Amino acid sequence: MTDEERPDTDDSENQGSEPDSGVRRRQLLRTGVNVGVAGALVFGFGANYVSSNDLDSITYAMARPEPGATTLEPRTKEVPVAWHESLRIALRVQEEIRSSSLSPVKGSFIVPGSYDDPQASVSVDATEENISDSLGNLTEEVPVEVSLVDEIPPKSGTDHDSEDAYQVSELDPAHVPGGVVCQAGENFGTLTPALFDAETGSRFFATSNHVFGASGTKSTEHQGESLFLLHDGEQHQIGTVERGYPEADIGQIAPAEEYRPSTEIERASPSQVIGHYTKMGLADLSARGESLRKVGALSDDSAGRIKGIDGVTCYTGAVCKSGQLKWGDEGDLVDGDSGSVNFHQDPENPDDYLLVGGINNARTWWPGSNFAWGTAAHHLYSEYGLHF
Numbered sequence: 001m002t003d004e005e006r007p008d009t010d011d012s013e014n015q016g017s018e019p020d021s022g023v024r025r026r027q028l029l030r031t032g033v034n035v036g037v038a039g040a041l042v043f044g045f046g047a048n049y050v051s052s053n054d055l056d057s058i059t060y061a062m063a064r065p066e067p068g069a070t071t072l073e074p075r076t077k078e079v080p081v082a083w084h085e086s087l088r089i090a091l092r093v094q095e096e097i098r099s100s101s102l103s104p105v106k107g108s109f110i111v112p113g114s115y116d117d118p119q120a121s122v123s124v125d126a127t128e129e130n131i132s133d134s135l136g137n138l139t140e141e142v143p144v145e146v147s148l149v150d151e152i153p154p155k156s157g158t159d160h161d162s163e164d165a166y167q168v169s170e171l172d173p174a175h176v177p178g179g180v181v182c183q184a185g186e187n188f189g190t191l192t193p194a195l196f197d198a199e200t201g202s203r204f205f206a207t208s209n210h211v212f213g214a215s216g217t218k219s220t221e222h223q224g225e226s227l228f229l230l231h232d233g234e235q236h237q238i239g240t241v242e243r244g245y246p247e248a249d250i251g252q253i254a255p256a257e258e259y260r261p262s263t264e265i266e267r268a269s270p271s272q273v274i275g276h277y278t279k280m281g282l283a284d285l286s287a288r289g290e291s292l293r294k295v296g297a298l299s300d301d302s303a304g305r306i307k308g309i310d311g312v313t314c315y316t317g318a319v320c321k322s323g324q325l326k327w328g329d330e331g332d333l334v335d336g337d338s339g340s341v342n343f344h345q346d347p348e349n350p351d352d353y354l355l356v357g358g359i360n361n362a363r364t365w366w367p368g369s370n371f372a373w374g375t376a377a378h379h380l381y382s383e384y385g386l387h388f
Helices: 037-044 046-050 081-100 131-135 209-217 279-287 377-384
Strands: 023-028 055-063 073-080 105-111 121-126 144-149 176-178 181-184 187-190 195-197 203-207 226-231 234-245 250-255 261-265 272-277 291-296 300-313 321-327 341-345 353-359 372-375
Touching (some): 055 279, 055 353, 073 081, 073 279, 081 105, 105 321, 131 144, 181 203, 181 209, 187 209, 203 234, 203 261, 209 250, 272 279, 272 341, 272 377, 279 300, 279 353, 279 377, 300 372, 321 353, 321 377, 353 377, 372 377
Parallel strands (some): 176 261
Antiparallel strands (some): 023 144, 055 073, 055 272, 105 121, 105 300, 181 187, 203 250, 261 272, 291 300, 321 372, 353 372
């Protein structure tokens, strides 16, 4: 599943656009002004800091010390001061935009700078041209690019069937990996790797909450509903819904007694998940031009660059969602891929382990926009005490 509200979707629609539909024009609201010491660092002579020895330390990931552990430890690295200061300013501006709750804003993301060009910016999708007036007082410290879009249109049905999706290759109840198809009623999605409760260390199955259809937009309505694993065309009940998190679009599934979620992603190489990237870690990947990958039950393997972090999205549903990660193109996610995770090799153990960026929940379907998005793993951890 990829549409957070509508289980039946079609990613082939809206390939063309009317002259007045989709993204109609772009505006640059601010070019960056001097905002004191931090602004001078970023906008005045940031390039000097990139080549100097002035560095800051960031926590780029939270990872288990070994695959079987249930607790996480911080991973740190050093980054240029100018880049770090610019990102912190953008994070503050993004919080102001989020707190303002401006109804024309449909999406807002931070776009990290590179280490050669450290200035971060904010990308905003909005439905009203005069949004620049409302944003003006909030965005004086960073460049803000506004994309004007029409109201987000509804999506139509899908031709995809769960029989087309990748089913687990071997049915081993003690080792059920992520990246394989799962089914709830008539709807299907992709299993994440094992999801942990940070407080208890308990393992859960998980997929996108909207895989459970209309009830997946609520936190309790689908409690107790069954989730099935497909193998050789047959359904196997692997667990029941413990809790849904509509604002993060993730469903937490208590395993049936004989089934155990694995921390591996089938068909990924390496396949072992060891933890997740932090917000700063995702920004660091973006600064270095690194791509995220995903393995979905329907579209298999794909990769794409990070396009925005720390996002808030109001594209679907009645409630806006925070902690969103934007990456790749809309073709990187099709119906049946929802619940897959995006990931990158662990920098310290690239041949052995993966770090998760986030869960994949949706993709664009309206003209002029082209990306996939979902809740970042660091947000699941900080807001809900859940981690991969």
